[in-house]
Each structure stands twice: as structure tokens, then as C-alpha cells.
Amino acid sequence: MTPPNPRRGADRTPAPRSRKPTMADVAAELGVSRALVSLVFRDQPGASPETRERVFEAASRLGYKPDMAARLLARGRSKVLGVLFTARNPHHVDLVEAIYPTAEELGYDLVLSAAVPSRDEHKAVEALVGHRSEALLLCGPTISEEDIADLGARLPVVVLGRHLKSAPVDIVTSYDRPGAREVVDHLVGLGHRDIAHVDGGSKPGAPERRRAYRDAMRSHGLADRIRIIPGNHTEEGGQDAARGMLADDAVLPTAVFASNDQCAIGLLDVFTRAGVKIPEQVSIVGYDDSHIAGLSHIDLTTVRQDVPRLARLAVEAADEQLRGVREPGATLKLESKLVVRGTSGPPTQR
Amino acid sequence: MTPPNPRRGADRTPAPRSRKPTMADVAAELGVSRALVSLVFRDQPGASPETRERVFEAASRLGYKPDMAARLLARGRSKVLGVLFTARNPHHVDLVEAIYPTAEELGYDLVLSAAVPSRDEHKAVEALVGHRSEALLLCGPTISEEDIADLGARLPVVVLGRHLKSAPVDIVTSYDRPGAREVVDHLVGLGHRDIAHVDGGSKPGAPERRRAYRDAMRSHGLADRIRIIPGNHTEEGGQDAARGMLADDAVLPTAVFASNDQCAIGLLDVFTRAGVKIPEQVSIVGYDDSHIAGLSHIDLTTVRQDVPRLARLAVEAADEQLRGVREPGATLKLESKLVVRGTSGPPTQR
DNA sequence: GCGCGCTACTAGAGCGCGCTAGTACGGATA
């Protein structure tokens, strides 16, 4: 007897609750075979309507629920999609919400795994793979491109909101250029010329937005006004950037385009607190239009990504890879568009 | 041949990727038994250090990862905790973040299931059970007490942040009375007398907070100033309540105590937008101290729940139930405390 | 020299289910 498991029973039945009923229990109850019960629960042809009725009745009477783990194991296909997201990122939360309906429609079950401070993305992804996800949907993953490529070699992977040079995975994201372009157009149209950009470092989407900002500024003849302030995609990043700008001897820009909404909110926080009037003294524009941006108290001008379609395309891409109808490596891009709210307005004269 | 599955192979191997290696592959590679590989991966005694080394080496060379589904099936204990949360609720997100470390410490794996608009809590819970969760942690569940009791009869359940009269489940929550008491004390101390409460209807925690507000008001001799405005635990709830108060002919209260942070933020939104100065004209206090409340732009005075301890106690409670060391039905309550920030201040004279 | 206990390992059943390849049977066709 091995010390860690003195008695099988003690470990197998943790609480004195009644054992979960299985398919065999239902079959025995009705005096039929397991296979028949299985047919009924899989909604496959081969059982008479009366039998189906009886099976369902007996099952609910016994409290039988199909066991996913066994089902996954027995089926070649698990029909489970693993979703990695960052708990703190409201845009990711929006994506997760939007992924559910399409997944259900295509017959997939979802397993979520959150990257949180105490648990990095590697662990989160391992958990998903371990739970037999057939494919992975990664919301703005920050792990290295090599790691993503390795994952992509093992199973179908769809990356949301991040560009990759060359990984055997599908990519679903928004065009950054038109969005950033619209932001700069909007601000220039309001009369701004000193438009700074707080970037997101190397976070997903950030390099592209930075580049798009630069291009848009140049095309407005504002190349000499390009000002990029290092930041990242968190409130803290925005706060730090704002503090830096306030401490700086140089005058404040009249408008700041942040790399995402959280960063913009961080800017908003520090500026408001410092008595800087928004948008009179400084206009602020974010990116993502996460649900938090629309709150009227925040009321952030931002670039809306088409979250429902992003989510739908991502799930469909995963499904296509799983069905083998095409090779991985597709890149799908959606239009995004400016949503003007209260944090942007014409600059006041100095 | 059944039409839905023309060829087994076609359905079994969705993509032309190489089959996932199994324990048998690792064992064959080394010329040992599967059981030995199993021992090594479970970190059980009975294998020599050299063998362990060789097993790990071969496993990583082949890209072997243990298959959870099979492991869950074979093990009596799955060591999986199912966590239900509401994606949109930042306090729930905080809880999820906090649950991970303790779960890991006690050797549990987590499966998350989000309740989102298109997918109610019943479905989310079924998914958790189907994925073989041994126990359920429910963050502020809104399903009926009967449903929770039924769940509790099937497997260990721990409810966070909601009181229940009589269900065979563990409850981990905060004392509402001292928190609400502190809020009212604080506001009264600042000079407020017209302190309204926007409640959360029947949402988890709301009835208790409402009652605690009433009691606190009474004990300050402000029974005649008690004013309860129907709301709920979303931004929209707070917004509606604020609009109602603004439309009302009666004068605004000088302070509003909201049933949770999201509701408070909704109030903040509408008031700010209507030109009501916060906190000069109206002080606003929330409840939960979710990470969003601390943003300096929101800077909400609120009641902090001890999220890390709540999370730890919840996981420990689930573990205790699973180990059978006690019957379910325990109620654990933690202290919570007021965090004074910028949305509360002395009332101005009228 | 023999049993003893220990370490290092293996055989094989079984977890709950899905799926292929059947069988049994009633009725239509030849």
C-alpha cells in the first residue's frame, strides 16, 4: 500500500455525496444498452421517438449529465476551443463575451484561461492544451512569436489583435492604419497640430498603431510635430506617461492619441487630477472602444474595433483549420472606425 | 456508414498535424512501461532519479503533454475547480485573479466559465460540471437559491458574495453591516444628512447592504432621511437611478451610497455630465473597491472587500468539503473597510 | 542459504463515453 493513497475509496469519493450517475445507470434503469442512451444523447439517428423520450425522462430523473472528460477522450474531436485572455483587459473581456455565441453556433464548447499577474500566459496556455482544446484563440498574446509558432505547429491557433511576421497561425485583427488615420484627421480637423502618441511598447498592436500615427502625421505635413511617448497598455502606463508630460518643461501637446483605452484612461486620470481640462486643454483619444470607454463618465473618443465580427471570424478561422479546409496562416483584417465622444474637442488658444 | 461521419480517420484527425504523442509513445521510446512514465509525471515515488531524468527528456523531445481529459477520467479526483463569474463585473475579475494562486498552492486546476448576456449562469454552470469540476466557486451567482441548493447536493459549492438562507453550500462573504456603517459614519462625519442609497435590487449582497444602510441611518437618528432608490449592480442601473434623481422635483441628496462600484460609476457618469459637481454637490460612495474604483480618474470612495482573503477562504472551503473534513454549510465572513477617495467630501451650503 | 525488506519497475483493469460492426425483426419484393 502506498502511503499517499491509503485506500482507493477514500480518495475516489472525496465527499459522502452519491456517486454521479453514468450512462450505464440510465441504460440499466431502462433495461437497454449503453449505446442506445449514447445515441439519444448525441442526437444521432437510430432510436425511436418513444425511446428517446424514455431515455431523457430516466436521465433527468437520475440526474444524469454527460461527462465531458469521458466524451472528449472517447471522441477524436473534443469540440473544445481554448481561449486565452488577460483578465484585466476590458477589451479582452469584450472579445470573450463575443466569442461565446459563434462558438455555440458552430458546436464548440469554450474553456477560458486567464493570464493574471500570478500566472503567466505560458501556464495559461498549457492549461488550455491540457484540457484538450482542439484549437486556441489567443487574445492579444504577449508571448514570443517563436512560442506562438511552436503552438501553431501543435494545434490550430488563431491570434486576435496582434500582427506576426511569420507564424503558421491565423491572425484576426483590425487595420490600424485607417483607424489611426481617422484619429489624426479628426484631431487635425478640430485644429490640433501638436498631437502626441503614447505608445504601447511592444504590446500586441502597439507597433502598428505607432507606425500608423507617424504616417498619418507625415501625410498632414506634421512630421516635425511627431512626438512619441513610451507607454504600455495599462492604466499605469498612461498614468506614468501623463506624469512625465506634466513634469516635462516642454508645453503639453494639445492632443494625445493613446495606444489603447486603458492607457488613455490612465492619461485622463492624471490630467484631470492635475487640473488639466479635458478636452479644452488636452484632447485624448483611445483605441479599442472597450465597454469601459463608453461610460459617460469616461466618455472617451476612441477607435472602435468590430468586436462581434472579430470574434466571429476568429472562431470560424479556428473551425476552418480544424476541418482542414485550408492551411493555417491566413490574416483577416477588419475595418475599424472612430467614435467621437467627449474627450476630444477643438484646442483653445494659448 | 453513417453520413455524418464518413470516415473515422477524417473526423479523428481534423488537421493534417502529427498526432499528439501519448504516454505510450514516451514509454515505447525508452523501452519502459506506461506505468513508469505515469509515476514520473505524477511525481510519485517509485522511479529512480536517472529514470525520471530520461523520462522527462524523452517527453520533451517528443513534445508530450499529459492529457487532462484522460487524467480526469482515470483519476477519481479531478482536482479541478470550476469558477463561475460575470465577465463584465470588475470585482469578479478581481476575485478570479485572486483565486488562481491559492488554487495552485492546493494543487487544483481552474476552469473558468463566464456568464455573459448570451449565455446565462445555468449554461455556464452546466459547462463547469460537464468539464468535471469537483467543486464550484460561484462569484455572486444570481440563479435561484433552489438551484444553488440542488447544485450543492450534487457537488461541493462555495458561494462568494451572496447570502443564502439555507442551502447546503459554503458561503464566503464580507460583513455588510460594518462596511455600510462606516460609509454612513463617514458621510455623517463630513456633515451629510441627506444620504440616499441606490440599491442593487435582489442582486447578490444587495439586500444586506440595503438593510445595513437603513440600520446605520437609524442609529444616527436619520430614520426620516432614509431614501432608497431602486437600482442594480451595473453602470446602467446607476445611470438610470441618477437620471431619475435629476428628473425628480425633490432636491438631490447631498450624498449617495451605491450598492456596488459599477452602480456608483453609473451615478458618477450621469451626474458629471449633468454638471453636478462631485463631491461638492453630491458625494458618491461605492462598494467593492474593484480595481476600476481606484483609477484616479474615477477615484471612488468605496468599501474595500478583502479580495485576496475571500479568494483564499473560498478555495480552502472547497478543499475542505472535498476532503470531507466537514459538512457543507459554513459561512465565513470577513471584515471590510472604507477607502476614502475623491468622490466624497463635505456638503456645500445651499 | 534462506527469508526479509527495500527499490524499481510492470501487468492489467477500468474511468465514462463514442463508434464500428454487427444482430434481430418486420414488411415489401420477386
Place this chain on the structure above:
DNA sequence: TATCCGTACTAGCGCGCTCTAGTAGCGCGC
């Protein structure tokens, strides 16, 4: 009556793993 077909069902293997009950081999004391 023999053949064929379709419907309603069943037998039993196998998914990848865990776990109990072993066995083989080795040094040890008496």
C-alpha cells in the same frame, strides 16, 4: 419461400490515463 431492405437496437473495443497488486532483483542479517 427466399431475398432484400430499413429500422431499432446491442456488443465490445479503444480513447489516454491512474491505480492496485503484483514481480524481479539486490543487499542484508542470522
